[in-house]
Structure formats: C-alpha cells, structure tokens
Amino acid sequence: MNIERARQLRRDATGPEREMWRLLYPLRQIHNFRRQVPLGPYFLDFACHSLKLAIEIDGDTHGSEQAMYYDAARTRFIETQGYRVLRFTNDDVLNNAEGVFDTLARAIEETAP
Numbered sequence: 287m288n289i290e291r292a293r294q295l296r297r298d299a300t301g302p303e304r305e306m307w308r309l310l311y312p313l314r315q316i317h318n319f320r321r322q323v324p325l326g327p328y329f330l331d332f333a334c335h336s337l338k339l340a341i342e343i344d345g346d347t348h349g350s351e352q353a354m355y356y357d358a359a360r361t362r363f364i365e366t367q368g369y370r371v372l373r374f375t376n377d378d379v380l381n382n383a384e385g386v387f388d389t390l391a392r393a394i395e396e397t398a399p
Contacts, residue, residue, distance in 0.1 A: 288324040295322040295329055302343050302376040303331060309379070309387050310341075317394065325367060328360055333369070337397045340369040341390070345376050370397060 299307070299321070310319050310332065323333040325340075332341035344357070361371045372393055378386050 288329075292322040292324055292329060300343070300345065300376070302345070302379040305379050305383070306332060306341065306343055306374070306386075309383055309390070313390065313394065317398075325369075326363060328363065330364065330369075337394060338369045339393060339397055340364050340371045342371060342373045343376060343379055344373055 303321070307321060313319060317334045317337055319332055319334045319341075321332055323330040323335075323340075325333070330340045331343050333339065342357075342361075357373075361373075364371050370393065372389065374386055374389075
C-alpha cells in the first residue's frame with residue numbers, strides 16, 4: 287500500500303516538487319535522492335538515506351496553526367529516525383532556486399561523511 291501511494295504521489299507531483307527534483311539533478315549524480323519516500327506513517331517529499339537528509343516542500347496550506355502543529359510533530363518523528371529536515375516553501379523553490387540550491391549544498395557539505 288505504501289509503495290502504491292508513493293507512486294501516486296510521484297505521478298501527481300506539484301509544480302514546486304517537480305522544480306525541486308530538477309534542482310536536485312546535479313546532486314543526484316553524487317547522492318541517491320529519492321522522491322516520496324515512505325518513513326513510518328509519513329511520506330518524505332525528498333530524501334537521501336545515505337546522508338540522512340529529508341527535504342520537505344511546504345505549500346500555502348502549511349501556514350495554519352493546525353498545519354504548523356502537524357508539521358512540527360512530523361518533523362520530530364523524522365528527526366527521531368535520524369534525519370535532518372530541511373523545509374522550503376513553494377515560493378522559495380519557484381522564486382529563489384539559487385538560494386534553495388545553496389542551502390542544500392551547505393547541508394550536504396555539513397552532513398556528508
């Protein structure tokens with residue numbers, strides 16, 4: 287069931303998720319980033335298991351109090367699994383690709399063995 291859901295999420299990727307996948311392309315040549323990775327009860331938007339790095343893309347719905355509470359609980363769970371979580375907004379990905387890429391590169395540099 288998780289595999290089917292992950293496939294559906296990859297097929298139905300949002301514009302910002304498709305753009306992030308494009309931004310990750312040069313990094314994917316070195317590190318094995320994957321999309322819509324099942325982890326416990328969640329699906330990580332993007333993850334690299336070897337770096338223990340999770341990337342989450344937050345849309346407009348993430349600004350409500352309820353969504354922020356959910357995101358905080360989700361982040362805590364992901365971190366208990368040993369992952370570092372990077373969060374970017376849709377706007378960041380679509381309008382500040384260079385800044386997003388620089389943040390990712392720094393995180394990888396800090397995390398890589």
